Structure formats: C-alpha cells, structure tokens
Amino acid sequence: MKINIGIDEEQRKAIAHGLSVLLADTYTLYLKTHNYHWNVTGPMFQTLHTLFETQYTELAVAVDDIAERIRALGEFAPGSYKEYARLTNLKEADGIPSAEEMIKDLVKGQEAIAKTARSIVPVADGASDEVTLDLLTQRMTVHEKNAWMLRSLVA
Template identity: 85%
Template sequence: MQVNIGINEEQRKAISEGLAVLLADTYTLYLKTHNYHWNVTGPMFQSLHTLFEQQYQELAVAVDDIAERIRALGEFAPGSYKEFAKLTTIKEADGIPKAEDMIRDLVKGHEAIAKTCRNIVPECDKASDEVTLDILTQRMTVHEKTAWMLRSLVA
C-alpha cells in the first residue's frame, strides 16, 4: 500500500536518507562504546565499564527507534556493516586506546551524531514532519548531554 501520512514521497525519501546516516552513526557509536566497555583498563575501569554499558544500552534502543521511523516513512532501513560503513560519519578506532582516549573518542562520536541530527532538521521542517523532529530533538538531547558528561571526565 502507498504511504499517505501527509508527507510527499520525495520528502519522505530525503528525510529517510538523513535518518539512514543517523542510524549508521548510532550503530557505529554503539559498537565502539560496546568495544570500549569490554576493553577498558586502568584506575577508572569500574566506573567506565558501568558508564559505557549504560551508554551502549541506550544506543541500542535508539537504533531500533531510528530504523522504525525510516520504515514508517515507507523506506527500507540499512542494516548491514557494509551499508553502515558507507553511511557513517564516525571513524572506527584503531586498536584499543587508553581509557582517557576512549572517553575523548566517544565525545567526538556523540558530537558527530548531534551534528548529523541537525543536518536532517531543515528537511523535516519543510515537510512538517514533527514525528521525526521529535526523534531528532530527543537524540540531540541525549548526545549533547552525554558528550558534556564525558568531557567532564577528562577536563
């Protein structure tokens, strides 16, 4: 059946393309955070191990929400490493960084996702897509707050 939600096909496609980048960024940051959770060492081990677990669990929920919004707009969500690697703006980490470098790297990832969200807002505004705007606002809130809290650990 045709999607008839008051947003034309061209706008739905453009918004979905932006959301696909957001999905790839979110999944990439999820993997990176999970990796750091497993591999962090040093005097901050216990607190960072716990913190990173909370963060990757939150990102796992976000991945599902973003993918489901793409589907609600009538498009297919990317769902493979290959697709995510092409779309993401977040760089993979080489090796296992030291704990403070993990923190700095995660700050960059959260800030990158906040920027990705902002890049989608104009298309959503044009289409009066308040549902996607709400998702983007929620994601920016989480990522900006998380980046601030992580930055505070290495100030």
C-alpha cells in the first residue's frame, strides 16, 4: 500500500538515507564496544567491562529503533556488514588497543554518532517529521552523555 503519513516520498527517502547512516554508525559502534567489553584488560577492567556492557546493550536496542523507523518511512533498512561498512563514518580499530585507547576510541565513536544524528535534524525538521526528530534527540542525548562519561575516565 502507498504510505500517506504527511511526509512526501522524496522527504521520506532523504530521512531514511540519513537514518541508514545513523544505523550503520550505531551498529559499528555496537560491535566495537562489545569487542572492547570482551578484550579490555588492566586495573580498570571491572569498571570498563561493566560500562562497555551497559553501552553495547543500549546500542543494540537503538539499532532496532532506528531500523524500525526506516521501515515506518517506507524504506528498507540496511542489515549487512557490507552495507554498514559502506555507510558508516566510524573506523575499525586494528588489534586490541590498551584500555585508555579503547576509551578514547569509544569517545570518538559516540561523538561521531551524535554528529550524524544532528546532521539529519534539518532534513527531518523540514519535513515536519516529529517522530524522527524525537528519535534523533534521544540518540544525541545518549551519545553526548556516553562521550562525557567516557571522557571523564581519562586525563
């Protein structure tokens, strides 16, 4: 059936494209955070192991929320490593970094996702897409808070 939610097709496609980048960034950060959860070592092990688990669990929920919004806009959500690698703004880490380097890398990832979400705001706002704007606001709130918490762990 044709979608009739008050947002024209061109606007829905543009919003969905931005959300696809956000989805790819979020999934990439999820994988990276989960990897660091498994492989962190050192005197901050317990703190970081727990913090990383909290963050990757939240990212897993976010992936679903973002993908479902893309679908509600009438587009297909990307769902493969190949598509995520093409769309993401995040870089994979080589090897297993030190705990401090993990923290710094995750700060960059959290900040990058906040910027990706913020870049979609004008498109969604121009379409009066309050549902996507709400989702973006929630994502920016979480990522900016996570970046702050992670930054607080390093000098």
